[in-house]
Amino acid sequence: MLDKKYDYKEKEPKWQNKWESDNIYKFQHNSGKPSYTIDTPPPTISGKLHIGHVFSYTHIEVIARYKRMCGYNVFFPLGFDDNGLPTARYVEKKYKIKADRMDRNEFIDKCLQETAAMEPEFHNLYKSLGFSCDLKNNYSSIDKNSQKISQQSFIELYNKGEIYRKQSATLWCPECKTAIALSEMESEELESKMNYIYFKVKETGKNLEVMTTRPELLCACVCVFVNPKDDRFNGLVGKTAISPYYNKEVPIMANEDVLMDKGTGVVMCCTFGDEADMQWQKTYNLPVLEAILPNGTMSELAGEFAGLKVKEAREKIIEKLKELKLCYKQEDTVHIVSTHERCGHEIEILSKPQWFIKLLDHQQEIYDMGNKVNWYPITMKKRFLNWVEGLKWDWCISRQNPFGVSFPLWYCKNCGKVHWADISELPVNPLHSTPDVACECGCTEWVPETDVMDTWATSSLTPEICMNLETGKGLDGGHLPMDLRPNAHDNIRVWDFYTIAKSLLHFNTLPWKNVMVSGFVVDEKGDKISKSKGNAKETPTELIANRSADITRYWACNMSLGKDAVFNYEEFNSGAKLVQKIWNASKFVFMFMEDALKTQPKLLPMDKWIIECLKQTQQNFKSLMNKYEMGLAIKEVEKLFWNFCDNYIEIAKNRLYKPEIYGIEAKQSAQYASLFVLKEILKLFACYMPHITEEIYMNGLAEENEKSIHLTEYNFIEGEVDEKLILGGEEVVEVVSAIRGEKSKNNVSLKNAVESLIIKGYSDFVKENEKDIMAVGNVLNIEYQNADEKSVDVRLAKEE
């Protein structure tokens, strides 16, 4: 029997502990069931979990439960992404330390301690939300297995000719002092100045006006460009310009990309001010001059400005140019600069040796693979393809950052030749060991690679890392594709993209068949909820404590897949109402459970009707869930549930309470139907609200040997829906509603008797349910008339 009130504070932890101790979500290796594998996103360990995590992780969790109840053996592991820059920066901030000003090993230990300390917090939150992931089956992207798989991937791709090391233009963050990848860039509007300065044309001695926002790069100017169609500069191309202050001679060249109406129509090209400069450097094979050092200060090239930070140098050189009357005008402007997503610092382009994975050679294949993946919702596919089309760089995977997966290699001190670790030795940290062989050149001294890999070089292998938990086979493509990759839309061009690329390069197969893309949680203004914006009113832990896990989950599912959802506290009320109602309705049905027949008796029409409604809902539910549209799917269940409560139970009530009037068979029919439908409704709700459904199920509905509602399977009723039966039942509801309306209009109680009821134009189905209608409406006399249009005349009895 059920308690009078449902106390989530007691019940939710009770079931969470039980599920954990019974190990009910363990992936059953040899269960004989088909398996369903999920490539769960490992959250980045760089701060507390926020409501956005709860949102998208709940979506994954609901699908996991759904698939389990569909009869799949669900592989739902758990991971943590704790290697690399995000974690390093988090640790630096938290302890106010700087990685480059302390011992490398000490810093790494600090990072490892921090991540180890945070993982239990994540576990607890997952547990308190009732997640059905296998908490014991987890990985971290810095653990030995992940490192091994990641390093092996690197070596194998090198052997396949897909990796190269090259001194080349690199996106560089002077703040983090590391190379970054295109996907880590953001752009930001910054105020700046357009500076108009004078070059000189050597041959004519005339001034050549040039506009630049980056005068500090003047020292690295290698040429100036004009548009060949620009009449103003007829005859200049081929001549020589002399830069102001530095007095360096550079060629005047023509290029059609130069915008004639921007600035003065003359562009100075430096290596490397921006990506256009880089492109020009490549096209015209211009010399590479390094104006900016990795730490963001000016190089020797800058002369008296050497050692200054870029921004200081910019101001100083303009002062100088003004002094020399070589800068004749300044205008304010707002321009968009590329910044590093992790620190917001402006990105520079430097020339440094880095390791790259070839992507541009495989652009079309990556595109084709993305095209083969099922994206949910389908519009997300375009985002992916759009990103692949815009690819301009190979993937720079080296990072000059202490915390991450090491490159498994050393360089010969003498000749620079690379010595690779043997795959059997992995994982290795080249800083901690040295090869005991000599180089071909005879040298025996080896210099370790100090760079580490981009976090995505490892995260892009999560299908292999996940499956390794089960198979132990390491970097192995035999299990691919997995069934599902779930993530939010910001990860399409990052995690999804890199994973597809790696899967292509290693195994030439899809990493997974389906991608489910969630939206973000935003506030009323449409801004992403985040701690830094201060628009998150409650932490996930507080929400769960104040509103319960089931209600929080319900809120998270109340969305359209892929769309951003507004966080509105009031929306939690609908969930609270639903949970309460499920409890009360179950209490009612349970009152008549004791002497219910186990096998199906002969059913009355309205009992058949509600079962037919269930069948229809189940079918809609299934087809929506198979498209991962859990928000629309639960709406279907809710619709059925409220119909069950407001209409069916009200009608069945009289038969249940008063068998002496309506007959024992009428009671048994209602007992059977109400129990059957309630049980199936609870199963449909179970993946959303696992606690309350479990509490009810295990308190009366479970068979003797059943351990949990979550280990049951849906009892989907097959066959076509009997539309006639559905419509017939709806006609009965319509008649009942007319009676209620009349009473409401006359401000009388629903108990008030109806003196006479005249039903016109309705089908015979209504007549078949005469007893139910009379009972629920307290109707004394009933009459039927044929008519072309349906109507119901209600004459109320006088109030007593």
Added chain:
RNA sequence: GGGAGCUUAGCUCAGCUGGUAGAGCGUCUGCCUUACAAGCAGAGGGUCAUAGGUUCGAGUCCUAUAGCUCCCACCA
């Protein structure tokens, strides 16, 4: 500039292959009804962004336009 999405009731959103506008919340009016007053019943509320087009018929399909959001490009 390229790509995607959105615009439907006061608010948050559903509306699949075109057939007489839907839900929840909020508002209003009633009702203590042997599960539930944190409840129940009922009511009001919309030129479906705008303009054209296809069609017997258009939130739904097509073409423009406007506004908002996101991604990419724009950094001289």
